[in-house]
Amino acid sequence: MARFTELAFGQPLTSGKHNDAVIRALEASSNPHMQRAATDLKQAFWGEGHTPQSTFTDKAHQVTKRKAGKSVLPAMRTHLRKRWQEEGRVLLSFIERVAEEGYLIREGDKPDVWLIGKNGGAHLALHRVLGLKKKELVALLSDANRPVPLSPPRLTVQAVKANKPPPIAVPPDYAQKLEALRQRIRPRWKRSECRAELIAVPYQNMVRRLENSTLGEMLERLLAALIARMLKALFGLSIEVPPITADEARERIATACAEAAYLRQQDVQEHFASPEVQAALKERRLLKQCLVSANPVTRQAMRAGSWGEAVMSLRSEPRVPGHAVPKLPLLETVSVGSGLAGA
DSSP: OHHHHHHHTTOOOOOOTTHHHHHHHHHTOSOHHHHHHHHHHHHHHTTOSSOOOOOOOHHHHHHHHHHTTOOSHHHHHHHHHHHHHHTTTBHHHHHHHHHTTTEEEEEOSSTTOEEEEETTSOEEEHHHHHTOOHHHHHHHHTTTTSBOOOOOOOOOHHHHHHHSOOOOOOOTHHHHHHHHHHHHHOOSSOSGGGOHHHHTGGGHHHHHHHHTOOHHHHHHHHHHHHHHHHHHHHHOOOOOOOOOSHHHHHHHHHHHHHHHHHHHHHHHHHHHHSHHHHHHHHHHHHHHHHHTOOOHHHHHHHHHTOHHHHHHHHHTOOOOOGGGSOOOOOOOOOOHHHHHHHO
16 A cells, blocks of 8 residues: 555655565556556566565564663663562662662552663563562562562472372273263254354355346246245245345344254253263263372272272272171061050
C-alpha cells in the first residue's frame, strides 16, 4: 500500500525489506493500476541484493544491545544484587547503601511497582532485582528493618524424577485393561461433533449451489414449492419442500444444527454422569496412580497383574481373606411359642 500510494501521488519510490513479495502481490491483482504499479516497481527494485532491514520494537532493540554488550542493565542488576546480599537482605540497609552510590528509588507507573536507578539513567524493577514478588516488596516497605529469609530452592524436574520410584514393568494386559476402560468412558460424540458451526460445514455446499443457481433453476424450485402447497391444500398430502433461496437454507441449517448440537451435548453429559462411566473413570485413575505408587504391596500386586489388590492397597483398604475370619459358635435359640407355653 505504501509503494502504491507513492506511485499514485508521484512520490519517489522507497525500497523496502519485502520488495519482491510486494511486486508478486501486485502482479497477481486483476486491477490494471496494481499491475502497472508492479511493472514500475519491478524496473526499480526487482532482485535487489541488499534491502533495508525491517524495523523492530524497543524490546528487541534492548535485547540486541544486551547481546552486543552495550547495555548497562545486566551489570547494574548484578551490582545491586551483590549489595543486597552484603547488607544481609535488609531493605533499609540496602537502600542507604545504594543511595551513597547515587541510586534512587521511586514509584513506577504500574501499581505496586517500585523502580531503582540513577537520576536520568536506566532503571530496573526493584522487586525483580531483590528476587521478591510485588506484594512481598509492598509488605516489606512497611517493615524495612527485618531481614528477608532466603527462599527455598525451586524443585527441578530432575530432582522430582530422582525422588520418584522407578516405573513398574507391568504385564502387557495392563494396556488392554486401560483400553477397555477407555472404551467404556468414550462418549458417543466427539467434542467437535457437538458444535453447531462444525455440524453445519457439510451443508454449506447446498448454500453455495443456491447462491450460484441460474434463473431457470430458481423457477424450477418455485414451481416445485407451488405444486407441493397445492397438493397439501387439495388432498392433504404433506410434502417437504426443500429451501428455495440461500437465506432460507442458512436459516434451516442453523436451526437444525443448533438442535442437533444441543441433543448431542445432553447425550454426552448424561453419558459422563452415568454410574458406569464414573466407576470406570475412578478405576482408570486408580490404576494410573498404582504405576507411580511407592507402596511395596501395590508395586508387587501390579507386577503380578492383580489389579484389584493393587487398587485396594492404594485405597488403604486391607482385605481380610475368607479363611482368616474366625467362626463364631452357634447360639441356642429359644422360640417365642415355647417360651409362652412354658410360662
